[in-house]
Every structure is written in structure tokens, then in C-alpha cells.
Amino acid sequence: MSLDTIIEIKSANIFQNENLVLSGVNLAVDKGEFIYLIGKVGSGKSSLVKTINAELPLKEGTGVVAGFDLVKIKRKQIPLLRRKMGIVFQDFQLLSDRSVYDNLLFVLKATGWKNKAEIKQRISDVLEKVGLQYKDYKLPHQLSGGEQQRVVIARALLNNPEIILADEPTGNLDPETSDDIMKLLVEISKSGRAVIMATHNYGLLKKFPARTIKCEKGQLCESVAAAEIDFESLME
Numbered sequence: 001m002s003l004d005t006i007i008e009i010k011s012a013n014i015f016q017n018e019n020l021v022l023s024g025v026n027l028a029v030d031k032g033e034f035i036y037l038i039g040k041v042g043s044g045k046s047s048l049v050k051t052i053n054a055e056l057p058l059k060e061g062t063g064v065v066a067g068f069d070l071v072k073i074k075r076k077q078i079p080l081l082r083r084k085m086g087i088v089f090q091d092f093q094l095l096s097d098r099s100v101y102d103n104l105l106f107v108l109k110a111t112g113w114k115n116k117a118e119i120k121q122r123i124s125d126v127l128e129k130v131g132l133q134y135k136d137y138k139l140p141h142q143l144s145g146g147e148q149q150r151v152v153i154a155r156a157l158l159n160n161p162e163i164i165l166a167d168e169p170t171g172n173l174d175p176e177t178s179d180d181i182m183k184l185l186v187e188i189s190k191s192g193r194a195v196i197m198a199t200h201n202y203g204l205l206k207k208f209p210a211r212t213i214k215c216e217k218g219q220l221c222e223s224v225a226a227a228e229i230d231f232e233s234l235m236e
Ligand SMILES: Nc1ncnc2c1ncn2[C@@H]1O[C@H](COP(=O)(O)OP(=O)(O)OP(=O)(O)O)[C@@H](O)[C@H]1O
Pocket: 016, 017, 019, 021, 039, 040, 041, 042, 043, 044, 045, 046, 047, 048, 215
């Protein structure tokens, strides 16, 4: 395992309840990598993501994520592992009754931040990263879909995570806004974080080529280039 490896899963069998969803999973991800996770509906993308964030227990094989052993991890360590990850899902899940600032404040307080000046600085830093520094007073419904997704990304960055797990983060966005969110996620990966993005949006793969991993017939396989992927078969 190289010093840059942030996720290493070997010979893993991934189950949902008693059902084997993916078998013989080998996956090594380095810091700074951007990876697409593709595959048909029900092929196991979410199950893999949930294994990485320890929502699904790893029962067979080995797995190390941000230094945590997925097989031996204790329940009380799971929040510590999750703090190394930022999560970005398709429905924005912002608290609708409070401002952008207060949405971010809520997370910082919940993860133990106490110093007011540091909190203010951190919120300002992450909002600047996503280009929303002047909109911190707005309520979510006063923002566009793309802006709301930016707030979700800012929220994911609060605790300086080593990994960003994004599940269909452009799902509800128009193509232009999706491109902006993609550029932001790619930029975030270049700052040294690993970004894993599950998506059905194959147009993005062509436009923003990156390492691509496919869930197919109960296994993971790597495709090096978008040109090698049979997009039609994924649409069935
Ligand atoms: N809680 C569960 N209990 C039992 N089986 C489940 C559960 N969740 C998912 N599955 C099954 O596991 C398989 C993989 O599901 P998973 O959600 O990982 O697929 P996916 O590739 O993420 O799909 P999608 O593109 O719809 O998000 C599917 O066959 C699904 O029916």
C-alpha cells in the first residue's frame, strides 16, 4: 500500500443482507484521484459506496479506508471514519428552515467545533471554494439548484475530508450547471482528495474523462477510457 493510497479493498465480497451484490472486489484509490463509478441500476454502486463509508459491514475480504480497517472497525469509530469523508448526494438535503451559514454551522457544531472565530473562518473558506461567499445569509429555496449543490459540496468540505463520495451529484441539474459542479469536483480532487462519483450521466464521462470503474455482473471492472465503455448496454 503506497503512502498515497487512501482506499484499499482486496478480495472483498459485498452483501446486502444475505445477497451477494459484488464479489472479488479489488480497489485501490490514491489521494488526488477522480473516479467515476458506473453501472446499471441495481448493479452495486451504492453498495460499494456504503462499504467505503462503513454503512455496510465488510464481512469477507479486507478493506482499509483513511487508515481505518473496515473489518475490525468498532461502531464508535465509525463517526471518526465518516469525518474523513465528505458526502454529496443528489437531493441536496439542506435544512430548509435555516440559512446557508447556519446549515454549515450546524455541521461544525455537530462535529465538535467550539471556537467562534475558527468556525466563522472555516465557513467563509469553504463558501469561497465553491464561489458562494456572498450568499451565506440566503435560505436554500432562495438559491438555484446548482447553488444548492455547491452548498452541499461546501458542507462536505468543512472537516477537510480526504475522500469525497458523490452519488449522482448532478442528477437534478441542467447540463450547464452539471458541468460547473463537475469542474468543482475535479478541482477538489486536484487539491489532494480522492473523489468517487457514482453516476448514470455518461455525457459527463466523455466531457470530463477520468478513471472509470464499472459494476457489472456482480463484479468491478476498470475501463481506462470513455471510448471503451459500451454506453448503450448501460442504458438497458
Ligand atoms: N437494503 C437492501 N436489502 C436487500 N437488498 C438490497 C438492499 N439495498 C440494495 N439491495 C440490492 O442490492 C443490489 C445492488 O444495489 P445498489 O443500490 O448497490 O445498486 P446501484 O448500482 O447503486 O443502483 P442505482 O443505480 O439504482 O443506485 C440490488 O440488486 C438491490 O436490489
